[in-house]
Amino acid sequence: MSDSLRAPEEPGPSDFANPLTSREVQRASVWIGMVVAVALIWMLTQPLLLIIGGIVFAALLDGGVRLLGKILPAPRGIRLAIVAVLVVLFVMGFMYLAGSQLAGQAQALRAVVESQVTRIMGYGHQYGLIPADQNAADLGKQLVGSVGKVTAWVGSALGALSSLAMIVVIGLFVAIEPRLYERGIAWMLPMDKRADFYRTSDKMGHTLRRLMAGRLVGMGVEGLFVGVALSIIGVPMAPLLGVLTGLLAFLPNIGSIVSGALIVLVGFSAGTNIGIGAIIVYVAVQTFDGYVVVPMVARRAVDLAPALVLGCQLLLGALFGILGLALADPIVCMIKVLLEEKSELAAEAEAEA
Template structure:
């Protein structure tokens, strides 16, 4: 009679509660990473508005820090006094602009809205006469587009909300610029010790790049605003001061700002006559070419060279996700990301004993 088969010994394998096993710990680490990424994405979506306000405060702090450093080259005083002087001079200049031209610009702003609306309806009617739009629906299309602009403007926020947001960014920026080292050390404290040196290095590089980039933006804004006002005034284009101010402000937004200010400029020019309209077109291309071939390249050589197509794509993406604030901050965010990636790519070969690539 055959003997029954002997059962093989059962091998116990670790279960999900056995955290000492290396396999379980490795899988838990992977799951924690993916769960953390999901929480981070959800947090960015839900907290988009306050995050953008904090980012705006950081950018304003970079402005103030750059001004304090610039004054330090000429004034051998403490950094706190230089920062206070920068704040007083900056807000003093803004107050002087609004006081000097406030009444005129306020009166011209309503006129500009009426002129742009009338010129827009003319363009729509012209397109309808060419058969590009169905006849009889030109006014409907114009009302829909202008209504969309109105809804977009109202979606940005009320006047009180906008003022509150600006005040919040200013306060955050002043606190950050007053004692930046405290906040750097606070963020570094949450990182492992081995990563803190790299964080300080990258933070210094990002701050240096943003100071140069924003200083270049200010130079471009002043150049475009003053030069546009002067050239339009020479050509007899109405509302030259307002158009110069709008052009200077929109120059902070690469690509999109130039196109918007150009459309406004040409619309106002043709409202005064064909000669003024042609002159407005000439002024637009003349100013943009000087800014694009002289001012911007000089600034780009001293900061981060960003391709225009990448900047425009970033603006469209940030605008779709976060609205007008996303468009405003797309350029600094892209520059910061590029600096971080370049720094990390240079340090990676050094960890493996390979020579870093030259610029």
């Protein structure tokens, strides 16, 4: 057949010079990239949570360094070393002074809680509120399952210690020179987006420091007040309950519910009057923390809706276990700041146009 009789050639699907083919390949690449990114994030959730935990710990250290800088005009490295040493000394001193006493009380607390739960189960069986074939162990499993799975890598003592060690190491490295990592992330962004990134990063850091400051103050206030007040009214194991209340205060909403249940159970184990007094102490401490401490320290900078935080705690706890539950509040805080800054930047760009 003569060349003059052949149909004119058109670009095929393998010819990327065709604008249509090139555009479709780019669209497909975007969708494939998004699917791969989501899959990688899901598979790497545990390391990502450890990194976020390290950033949160770095924010705590950075807040201490900035606070110390107001009274000690020393280089940042020296102030960070002082803050780290003080933290280590506090933890070691606390464990040395109260460790043996609290360890003994922990065994007694477990026995008291088990007996009180069994007693409540008995009332439930008597009045038909709980099925007769359900015992306290089954109820405990249901409660744990409703909060979320505790993965083996966090649930075991070795996994918890290794995870905590990684969080501390990452936090120390970030706190030593935070601008280094900030510039590294900004380097991967277009030049015209870097100023917006620095602005958002500064706002995130400020808000996270305020949030963590509020958590620390709340932990100290709740733990101290609960321990002292329960000791005054005669609740058994008051020091241990104060320590647990302080530690659980790091988990807003859920932590207060768990600590309140422990306080009430132990209080009523010593008598009705002491149990009522324990309820009054718990309500008073939570009211003081919610209406005085939190507004003074963190709410003006964070302003997170309690229902939003609780919902995210339940979701992240169900998906990722204890670490997801503990980091739900900081994650929501950073996402909220990111969305607010994006909205403000869009409004500014629209106003300039």
